[in-house]
Every structure is written in C-alpha cells, then in structure tokens.
Amino acid sequence: MNEFIFSALANLCDPLNILLMLGGLAGGIIIGALPGLTATMGVALMVPVTFAMDATSGLVMLGAIYVGAIYGGANSACLICTPGTPSSVATTFDGYPMCQAGKADQALITSLLSSSFGGIVGTVFLLFLAAPLARFALKFGGPENFWLCLFGLSSIAVMSSGNMIKGLVSGGVGMLVATVGLDPHSATPRFTFDYYPLIQGVEVIPAMIGLFSISQVLYLIGSYKPFIAEYNPTPGVFGLVARELLGKCKTILLRSSFIGTWVGMLPGAGGEIASIIAYNESKRWDKHPERYGTGIIEGVASSESANNAVIGGALIPMLTLGIPGSAVAAVILGALLAKGIQPGFKVFTVTGDLAYTFIFSQFVVNLLMIPVGLLLIRLLVRLLRVRLTFVAIGIVLLSVIGSYAIRNSMLDVWIALLFGILGYFCNRVKLDTGAMALGIILGPMIEENFGKCVSLSKAPGSSIIQVFLDSPIAVILILLTALSLCTPFLMQWRRQRAAAEAALPADPVLKAKTDWLKDILSGAFVLAIAAVFFTQIHELEDVGRKYALLLLAFIGLMGLYLCFQGFRLRRLQTAGKAPEEEPVAMRRVAIIVGASAAYAAFIPILGFYPASAFFLCLSAIVLNDTTTSPYLAAALLTLVMCLAVWLVFSMLLGVPTPEGLLF
Amino acid sequence: MNSRFLTILSLFLATALLLAAGPARAAYPEKPVTMIIAFTAGGSSDVQARIMEKYWNKYVPQQKWVFVYKPGAGGAIGFGEIAMSKKDGYTIGGINVPHLPIQAATQKAQFTVDSFDYICQVVNDPQCVVVRKDSKIKSAKELFDYAKANPGKLKVGLVGPNSGHHLMYLDIKKKLGFPVTEIFYKGAADQNAALLGGEIDAMLGNLNDVMRSLEEMRVLSIAAEKRNDFLPDVPTLKEQGFNILSDIRRAFVAPKGIPTADLSFLRETFKKICLDPDYLSDMKKAGQPAEYLDGAALYKYMQSLSATIKEAFAKK
Numbered sequence: 001m002n003e004f005i006f007s008a009l010a011n012l013c014d015p016l017n018i019l020l021m022l023g024g025l026a027g028g029i030i031i032g033a034l035p036g037l038t039a040t041m042g043v044a045l046m047v048p049v050t051f052a053m054d055a056t057s058g059l060v061m062l063g064a065i066y067v068g069a070i071y072g073g074a075n076s077a078c079l080i081c082t083p084g085t086p087s088s089v090a091t092t093f094d095g096y097p098m099c100q101a102g103k104a105d106q107a108l109i110t111s112l113l114s115s116s117f118g119g120i121v122g123t124v125f126l127l128f129l130a131a132p133l134a135r136f137a138l139k140f141g142g143p144e145n146f147w148l149c150l151f152g153l154s155s156i157a158v159m160s161s162g163n164m165i166k167g168l169v170s171g172g173v174g175m176l177v178a179t180v181g182l183d184p185h186s187a188t189p190r191f192t193f194d195y196y197p198l199i200q201g202v203e204v205i206p207a208m209i210g211l212f213s214i215s216q217v218l219y220l221i222g223s224y225k226p227f228i229a230e231y232n233p234t235p236g237v238f239g240l241v242a243r244e245l246l247g248k249c250k251t252i253l254l255r256s257s258f259i260g261t262w263v264g265m266l267p268g269a270g271g272e273i274a275s276i277i278a279y280n281e282s283k284r285w286d287k288h289p290e291r292y293g294t295g296i297i298e299g300v301a302s303s304e305s306a307n308n309a310v311i312g313g314a315l316i317p318m319l320t321l322g323i324p325g326s327a328v329a330a331v332i333l334g335a336l337l338a339k340g341i342q343p344g345f346k347v348f349t350v351t352g353d354l355a356y357t358f359i360f361s362q363f364v365v366n367l368l369m370i371p372v373g374l375l376l377i378r379l380l381v382r383l384l385r386v387r388l389t390f391v392a393i394g395i396v397l398l399s400v401i402g403s404y405a406i407r408n409s410m411l412d413v414w415i416a417l418l419f420g421i422l423g424y425f426c427n428r429v430k431l432d433t434g435a436m437a438l439g440i441i442l443g444p445m446i447e448e449n450f451g452k453c454v455s456l457s458k459a460p461g462s463s464i465i466q467v468f469l470d471s472p473i474a475v476i477l478i479l480l481t482a483l484s485l486c487t488p489f490l491m492q493w494r495r496q497r498a499a500a501e502a503a504l505p506a507d508p509v510l511k512a513k514t515d516w517l518k519d520i521l522s523g524a525f526v527l528a529i530a531a532v533f534f535t536q537i538h539e540l541e542d543v544g545r546k547y548a549l550l551l552l553a554f555i556g557l558m559g560l561y562l563c564f565q566g567f568r569l570r571r572l573q574t575a576g577k578a579p580e581e582e583p584v585a586m587r588r589v590a591i592i593v594g595a596s597a598a599y600a601a602f603i604p605i606l607g608f609y610p611a612s613a614f615f616l617c618l619s620a621i622v623l624n625d626t627t628t629s630p631y632l633a634a635a636l637l638t639l640v641m642c643l644a645v646w647l648v649f650s651m652l653l654g655v656p657t658p659e660g661l662l663f
Numbered sequence: 664m665n666s667r668f669l670t671i672l673s674l675f676l677a678t679a680l681l682l683a684a685g686p687a688r689a690a691y692p693e694k695p696v697t698m699i700i701a702f703t704a705g706g707s708s709d710v711q712a713r714i715m716e717k718y719w720n721k722y723v724p725q726q727k728w729v730f731v732y733k734p735g736a737g738g739a740i741g742f743g744e745i746a747m748s749k750k751d752g753y754t755i756g757g758i759n760v761p762h763l764p765i766q767a768a769t770q771k772a773q774f775t776v777d778s779f780d781y782i783c784q785v786v787n788d789p790q791c792v793v794v795r796k797d798s799k800i801k802s803a804k805e806l807f808d809y810a811k812a813n814p815g816k817l818k819v820g821l822v823g824p825n826s827g828h829h830l831m832y833l834d835i836k837k838k839l840g841f842p843v844t845e846i847f848y849k850g851a852a853d854q855n856a857a858l859l860g861g862e863i864d865a866m867l868g869n870l871n872d873v874m875r876s877l878e879e880m881r882v883l884s885i886a887a888e889k890r891n892d893f894l895p896d897v898p899t900l901k902e903q904g905f906n907i908l909s910d911i912r913r914a915f916v917a918p919k920g921i922p923t924a925d926l927s928f929l930r931e932t933f934k935k936i937c938l939d940p941d942y943l944s945d946m947k948k949a950g951q952p953a954e955y956l957d958g959a960a961l962y963k964y965m966q967s968l969s970a971t972i973k974e975a976f977a978k979k
Contacts (some may be wrong), residue, residue: 185736186825187825199735267856317856334709337949
C-alpha cells in the first residue's frame, strides 16, 4: 500500500481530477435532490462519458457523483418531504418536521455533515479492512439475507408504534403490489391483469415518487398555507449544528455509519434499507424514543450518515471480489470492466495506483462536499420563499420526467400518478406510506431469498428448518428481529411506568371524531386491494402462489380487524374534546389530480415540452391563490421550469424525454 | 438569348435530374438511427453497443446513433419495443440469445423469432462450468461423476429460471443425467457471491461474468466448440467427450420488413465493423468475447434454437 500513497496523492492533485470531483459532486447533488433522478441513474448516464477518459479519472468522477447523489437526496427530503433517492426515505421522518418548524437550515446542514461523516467512515473501512470484510459479506447467503430483510421489515413495528396494525397491513400491501410482474420462481407473468406491459412489474422508484412526491403535492395543494414552511435562518447555524453533532450525536453517528457500511457490503441490500435500520436503531436505544419523528437532528443524522456509509461498504466486495454491493456499484463495476480492469484482491497490488487513487479520492470528495453542499444549500432554501402552489406544480413536472426516465416508459408515469392518489388516500386514513414503500422494496428480496431457502432444503439430509436456522448469523438476526418486534410494547410499558410514577392517568387517548371512519375506510381499502389481486390468483402455482396467498390472507385478516375496530370505536365514541382536523381544500386537490392525469395523457400526443408548458401554465392560473393576476406568474413559472428541465435533463444529462406524435 | 435559354434549360434539366436521382442517391441513412437497448445504461449490452457505435461513426460518419434504453422483464420489454417499432430502417436494437427465443416460447411475449430482420451476431459468450478455487473437484468429469455417485448432494447455482443457464442445465440433465439440487439466482453477481460464499458447490456461468471473480474460482470446462482466447488453458466439454454446447449471444436486429436495401446496408456496415482489428482489440479489452455471424446464418440458428427450446421447456 505504502508505495502507492504518493502516486495516488499526486494523481489527486491533477487539476483535471479536482475539476471532475467538484463537477461530479455538484452534478450528483442536483441529480440526488431532484425527485425521480436517482444515484444509479446519475452514475449510469455518465458511464459513456468515462469511455473518453483514462480509467482513474473516470472512476474518480463516478465516485464523486455517487457520493453527491446519495447526499443530495436529503435536500428534497427535508424541504418538501420527498426523498430525492430511495436512500433518504428515513430522512423525511425528522427532516421535514424540522423544516416545518422553521429550522430548514439546521436540517440541511445536519444532513450535509452527517453524510460527509458517514462517507468517511465507510471509506476508512474500505481502505483498511476491505479483504476481511469482503470475506464476511460472503457469509450472507439465502437464509441470512431472508432474515436480514425480515429484520428490516420488523422496523415497521418500531416506525409506526401506536398504530401497529395499520403499519403492518401497509407493509403487506406494499409486498403484494411488488409481486406484479414476472414470478421469480417460474419466470411466468403474474398479476398483470392481462395487460402485457405490466410484466415489467411495479418498479420501486415510480411507486416511491407516487407515494412520497405526488401525494405530498396533493397534500400541499389541499392545505391553505401560502408557503411550505416558515423559514428563519439561525445565525451561526453551521457551528451550532457541528457542535450538536459532535456532542450528543457521536454514538448515533458512529453506530449508523457502521450499520451503513455493513449493509452496503451485502449484495442486494443498499442505502434504502441501511438508513431505515439505522434510524430505528437510534430510536430504539434512545431514552426518549417518542421524540423521533417530531423533528430532531438525531433522526436526520442517523439516516444520512448510514446511507453515505453504504458507499464505502458497497465498493468493498465490488473491488475485491467483482461482486457489487449496490446497484450503483454494479454500474461502476461495468465501467471498470469496460476499461479492462479486473476486480479481485489483486486490484490493490496489480492496479494499486488506480485503486488507491480511487479510495483517497473518496476521502477528498467527502470533505469537498461540505463547501459545495453549503453553497447549494443557500440556493435550495430559497425554495421556501416560492409560493407553495408553484412549488407543488413544479414537483408534478419533475415527478413525471423522473418516473419516465427510469425505463423510458409512460407506464411508469401512470404508476407514479396512481400511487400518488393511493398515497394521499393512505395518509388521510392514517395508513403508513413509509411502511408500504418498505414493503415494495423488501418484498421481492424476501420472496427471492425464501425461494432460495426452499431450493436449498431439497438437498438430501437437509430440511427447511435446518436451512433457516443453520448459521449463527441467521440466529443473531432472528433475535434482533424478535427484539425489534417487542420494542413497541417495551416503549409503551416504559411510558406507562413513567406516567404511573408521575401519578398521572395513563395516556388519555384522544380520538378525533372521524377516527372510526378512518379505520373502516382503511380496512375496506386494503380488503378491496386484496380482492382485486385475488381474482388473478388462479393463474399462479407453486411457491409463488403460496406466497401470494399468505399475503392476501394476512391483508384480509388485518382489513377485517380494522373494520371491526372502526365499528367498535364508533360505539365507544364520546362527543367532546376531539382534536380538530386540518381543513382540506378538496376542490383544489381534485383539480391538480385531474390536471396531472390530463398532462400524462397528452404527453404521447403533444410531446413532452408542449404538454408540460400547457400543464404548468393552466394549473398555475386555475390554482392561483393570491389576489393578484396570475398570468404573469404562470408565464414565468412555465418559462423557468421548461427551460430548467430542458437544460438539466436534455442538454446536460441527455435524459430522453417522451416523444409525442406532434412534436 | 439562345445561350441564355440553353443555360436555363440545362440548369432546369440538371435540377430535375438531381431531384429524380435524389431519393436513390441520398442513400440510407439520411437521419440518425435509433438504437434500442433492452437493458440498463452502463450494463454489459450497453457497453458492447457503445463500442459498436465508435466504429459505426468511423464507417458512417454522417449519421449518429441515438440510444434508447427500454429495460425490464429480462429484456422482453425492449425486444418487444424493437419488434413493434416503425419498419423504416431507422430503428434497430440489440437482442440477447437465448433470452429472446425463451421468452417467446414461455411467456405471452409480444414477439417471436420471426418478428425480426437479423443484422448480425457480435458476441458469443460461452457458458462455463465453475467451482470454487479450493474445491476438491478438478475437472468436469469429476463433477459429473460426483453428482451421479451422490444424488442431490451437489448444489448447483444457475441464473434463472427460463434462461440460457437453465437451458444448458436441462441439456446436461438429459444427456448425462445430473442429479443435483438446483438453486436459481436473480443475476450473475448474486450467483458469483453464492459460489464464493459456499452456499453452492458449482455453477454454470457465462465467461464474461466468471471473469469478474476469476481469482477465486476454478473454471473446469467451457461449453464451446473450441477453447476461448480469454481462458486458453480451460478445455472444452467436447474435448472431454461431453457433447454440450451452450452460450449467450448478442446480436443486432431490425423489425421484420425494413427496406431490403437498408437491411443490406446495415449488414455490410456491421460486417465491416466486426472485422475491424481495432474493434476486436477494444472488445477484448472490455472482456466481450467477439464472434461475428452474418444475418442469414443467425436467423437459421435462431430457428433451430427455438425448436430446441420449445422441446426442452415443454418437458420440464
């Protein structure tokens, strides 16, 4: 290693490489911050560009984009409650409440510093422990991955404590929706409802764009607020946040970064799981877990340090074994192979110059990210000064192009819109969209690994129980899952004891007047979904059928329970001091839903840019909520958005936009 | 006056002649050609097509390729997109074999092998029989013997189901009897990890994928007609008396029924590219086992493969 240090550092001082790192970071942060453009896509789009560079510079640039994009997702998560990449779902839990409390700058700087910290921890592991960690990652086979996914899923219980049934059934619905497409065991289509394109399945990203961005648009449009949130810049905010992080968040940062590195190493599991596990572990071990979700920097710090630590972790098996630890690492591996570089433990000796330059560049990139990020944060908080209606309309445009760009498929745009409406409905009836997203992400992995375990158990002298329980790692994961499932009960017990000590009446449960209706509606909703899927069940066979039936039975039972609970609540309900509901402008919500659907329908006819211009302009005029004339503002919004999208997507990134018949 | 009239007349005639000859002379391609890739940007198929693009620009500098990625359902979405695109010669795409004929045979796919005009084959990536470096098994024969002596004991990893790996596995089973426990993986990365981690004892894997983790693996044999330049020491299955041939191929196609002249232009240009020594050295650097096969021969191969597939998967 020592012989490469100086040449690697010299490589990094090359002005071209510094420029590539800065450009990659800035581009990555913007890609990450835009809902719909993910880190995977950002890196993949730049791979052809690296063909014209030498291998080292190309790799350094791709690494910088990766780091920037994973961090960038936090910005939209905090500001508009829309995770820019799947990795920052958990960042919304506390980041958005912070923003609403007027502390947007604190949330953003917490994300920035935690990301940088997590990234550096991950890189330290990559530099010093790559070989042993790669060996450890290989121990994760079918059973271990199965239990890991269940452990991730069990976090729903912690996430939605107090509302566990709804959390669990939401997770189940997510898992069910994720079964649309090709059956992994028989490779035959299932739940496609005789519509062939559905064979490509429900892709995670459009579903998440719907569940988070579009449902958030509907919420914002329906609220009577003029701006997303008040924003009061805190003087000396950088020093304040840095002190808090180094003070009370030391343990959280370290633990989350370890979790991130570890999850990153495993093929298949990436940032989206790491950040949720880290968030829940922070919540579980906190003295006051109920503070999580109300807007505290610990929550943001856990999620953001974990997802950036994933990067170092994911690169470990990629460089040493040729096995990528995440989807982005897989793309980078492709770029390496195209350059004729063989991964393997020899990568640190035979091509040591390249390997160490790359690893050191990761340190530099994570440090450079702080000034670059600070600069961009200054621009991004201005978003809070834009009228909410305009922000919401703009998000629809970005969501449409983002979901289209993933597979260049209009079907994905419709999926995003559908999930947007579903997500909005779920939020209204208090079903958990976060749990649903987790179900969509983890469902296919659980099913796949379950299938592997069943196959493994067919070997002579083996049984299904033995396969599932054979390794110590599996047993540890089972124990962790059990602990995780008990957590909500422990938390409740602790709360009750605290209440008893303070001689207070135990938790006076205040039920809103319409709570019983929400329970019945959510119960009916999940029952309806289960029924729709049940009509197709006859097409399935074998493991796929059993898995789907199990999910349907679970959802059905929970749905019935929710309906039952609703009716019971209705009887018990007493008039009196019920908390008031936030008023909702349903007419405005209906308008934006209709406008978005018309927009999607007109894209294939008019082409992307004309349809977008019409949509932006007309919705801005119709939804205008100020007393002044809307025409100038609408024209300005149309011009600025179209121009910005054209510059960023068409010119800079070369993302294809949908073509219409006319244009 | 006379001369002026003549000048005008000749100019007029020349223009008319140019206009008449125009469509014939301003030959295909007169606008950019759309290249549909059925896998994600930056993937193996994309990398190969990007190398092709470099040499297309050398031979046809006037018109570029516009890449369109239509990934999903193991390529089936993109293949369907090619089959259903306009037959004007301006949309072509990359396909993978045997993915395409298997999908045509086993799913309600939107295409058959007859939905395409075949331009040429560019890659032949043979399947390998692989074990871990520390395995006791040293040759393909030992592997097959061990499997027969201990039915079900050997765990073999495949990418699939209904894939090229699966097809080869069914072929081995039919010809040699191969009583093993089969485990399917979603992709080569998972499969490689499982072999290195000891979850499986052996696997069938593509040369290109195996090359990534070569340090940790022992390639027992290769299911090709002749040895491969990337692994010259690895014997073929045929050499050892096992009549098993299996590979994954990449090819370029157009939707069936594009103008004959355009198809022959594409076929000729692709042939020039595939025989270019610089192209071949780029391919070798990228770990892509190049093998050219012309359109007609490829179509013939597709038809016979299609029949084999229907038989193999019907019996399964």
